[in-house]
Amino acid sequence: MAANDVILLADMLNRTRIEADGLNPAEQEAYFLAHHYLKPYAPTHDDILSGIVDGANDGGIDGAYMLVNGMCVRDDAPLVKMGRGPKLEFIVFQTKNTAGFSEGAVEHMITNIPDLFDLDRDEAQLAKRFNSKVIEVTRRFIRAVRDLDMPNIAIKAIFASLKAEALPHPNVARKGDGLVEAIRRSFGTSEPCVEFLDAAAVSKYARFRSRVSKEVRLAENPISTNTSGGYIGVVSLPEYHRFISDDSGRLDALMFEANVRDYESESDVNSSIRATLAERGAGIDFWWLNNGVTVVADKVQLSGKILSLVSPQIVNGLQTSHEIYRRGASAELDERRSILVKVVEADQEVTKDRIIKATNSQTTLGTSALRATDSVQRKIEEYLQTVGLYYERRKNFYRNQQVHLSQLVSIDQLGQAVMATLVQAPHVARAAPSKVFDDDIYPLVFAEGHPLAMYSQAVTIQRVCEQFLRTEPATRGEVDNFSFHLATLATVAMTRKRQPSANDLSKLNRTPSNELLRTLLGVVRTAYSEVVNSKNYVLFDEVAKDSMSTARVLDGGQRYLLSTSRQ
Structure with missing residues (x-):
């Protein structure tokens, strides 16, 4: 029953209110929705908190988040060496603890979004209508649109009513279509999307649990030693692409410690990896020309040629993994070519730190992840x-x-x-x-x-x-x-x-x-x-x-x- 969804969602929200009692009720609701909706991106609690813009003059926006290549960006440090065509996403949330959806809320955003996304906007004028948080996060997005090289832009507007027992009236849904058009007028090549979430839909996001185990199929039986949980094998490129992707086809953020600036698309190393991936018919396997990747997992189990991994993390091979993912997303990967994969079972943090430091002594995982091992x-x-x-x-x-x-x-x-x-x-x-x-x-x-x-x-x-x-x-x-x-x-x-x-x-x-x-x-x-x-x-x-x-x-x-x- 829809009424039960409302009750169960209220119970889940109350648990968040206890965990986040430093926030006011509206901020707690915005935090709750963003935390669960953004799970596939694996944001930190800092990321989520930074996007809460709810308050006076918020323009009908309770939360706003910018993501580049699936990773949350919340400061003004330059986005350099991202390469051509990075994925640039901007997601705005409106969260109401009400029993329905209003046309006025959508109309409000239809009016405000074009002004906030205007590349020639006058911030002195905007400051009369919007609070500084809204202006800052949209400024960061506009700067990214200009600075990145031909980004693939996706803009989402999410309207959630936490006590709603059904999706919106057709009149409200039509207003949503109007918001899609308003976004498209601002950025004609973008992928606009408007979603309405009732209590059942929000509950579905809240119940979603990111997978803690994954499987990878090896091309041949792996090499192992007497030390349990350690294997070396080769994995076909299409299979590795599947392994590092989540269920929706995104790069699985949970498998990487690095932040968005640790992957530098335009480095010489990545250009070389890209060229090697593009080679066809040369009679040279990919793993002959690449150092491969190292995966650490809490538990590793081998069954035939399939490795089952609990909480796997790629601790070496960040650049290679990104390039294979990019290649697989835009072109076919050669089934006959493989990547070398080293898998280590390590459920102790000290052991993981040693592996990360040792395997990255020559090829860096990324400054942020490597510093954590100091x-x-x-x-x-x-x-x-x-x-x-x-x-x-x-x-x-x-x-x-x-x-x-x-x-x-x-x-x-x-x-x-x-x-x-x-x-x-x-x-x-x-x-x-x-x-x-x-x-x-x-x-x-x-x-x-x-x-x-x-x-x-x-x-x-x-x-x-x-x-x-x-x-x-x-x-x-x-x-x-x-x-x-x-x-x-x-x-x-x-x-x-x-x-x-x-x-x-x-x-x-x-x-x-x-x-x-x-x-x-x-x-x-x-x-x-x-x-x-x-x-x-x-x-x-x-x-x-x-x-x-x-x-x-x-x-x-x-x-x-x-x-x-x-x-």
């Missing part, structure tokens, strides 16, 4: 657990265990907190958290010599600042744009040092009070005003991402130290 990362993970925090150096490792959101600390979150409090680069933390993996920033954030207590203090200060800003009416919708600079100042104020060291930060035994934060917020506002007057910015996100703002905030911090006494 010894300092394991030490941080172990230490943070002693203070009740779960450090996700591995994508979604603890989130998949239903750990409360407030206890999760992603590698990006920790990097942002340390960049704000210790490195004093809040503009980088705001604009490009993925830069934490860059060679010039990573050693500053994750130095072996840093006291481990520094990391918990940095996260705590950052989160206290965020919580304070959420309680202030004037900053409730601008938390991301003030929190990092406020955390920088709070660290200066509490340590009484213009440039506190990691040791200074680790010794803090208190959190900033609301009274202190309210004073420091005034310092940040003054600094921002100076930057706005200098550069004529319209939106706070532009101000927060500018290095001039950091300089002005630090100047304000110095004046604060000189004008106040140690408390």
Whole structure:
């Protein structure tokens, strides 16, 4: 019965409300839908939270997400070397805890989408109608449309009514057709799609469980040793393409640790792989000219020529895998040609780390995934657990265990907190958290010599600042744009040092009070005003991402130290 779907969905939503009690009810509903709808892309909880734009002047959009080649992009770091024709997706959600669908909601989006997607848009005018989050995420999409080389664009609008017992009235559905046309007018070559989800449809997404086991058929019996769970074999290219694809034909994001920038289509290595895949009739098998791939799984079982793998992850061969997937998606792969596959059973994280590091010593998996194997990362993970925090150096490792959101600390979150409090680069933390993996920033954030207590203090200060800003009416919708600079100042104020060291930060035994934060917020506002007057910015996100703002905030911090006494 449809009524039962509504009741069961409410039960599932209530469990999410408990896990995400730091969000307001509307944000919890947006988080719930995005979390389950986007499962095939394996987003992190950071990815999902970053796309929640619900609030005043949201333009009828509760969540908005940009994906490139199936991976969520949520910062302004350049998208380079993506190659020709990458997949660029933009998905917007409207989530209502109501019993039906309204024509007005769709009409609202028909009006707003063309203005937001206008390549010549005037953001000063848009700021009168939309909040900064909506403007920022659509700006990022427009920039990607322009910067990527002939992207294949797909735009989806999802309308979910969590108490609806049936799909929309035909009049509402016709409005959906009008929205498809509005999207097509904005981007004529795009693939527009509008979906209406009632309680039963949302429940179906919520019940979906990503496969934790996969099978791969070998071309011949594999080679193995006396050590159980280790095999070397060859797999036909079409079979390997099937193995790394999910049920819908997408590249299976759950099998890869890397982020979108780790795969560089236009590198010499990938050009060579592409050329080798394209060869036909040369009498040379693919695996003769390629190092192959390494797959690590929690459990490996051989039956004939079929390997059954539990939670498989490709830890070496990222570039090769992407190129085989791209080739298989656009052209036929030669059944007679094969790839060398090494499969290792390793259910211990330390063992996996050793395998990842060893197999990538010459051919890199990708900076983000490889950094997670550093010894300092394991030490941080172990230490943070002693203070009740779960450090996700591995994508979604603890989130998949239903750990409360407030206890999760992603590698990006920790990097942002340390960049704000210790490195004093809040503009980088705001604009490009993925830069934490860059060679010039990573050693500053994750130095072996840093006291481990520094990391918990940095996260705590950052989160206290965020919580304070959420309680202030004037900053409730601008938390991301003030929190990092406020955390920088709070660290200066509490340590009484213009440039506190990691040791200074680790010794803090208190959190900033609301009274202190309210004073420091005034310092940040003054600094921002100076930057706005200098550069004529319209939106706070532009101000927060500018290095001039950091300089002005630090100047304000110095004046604060000189004008106040140690408390």
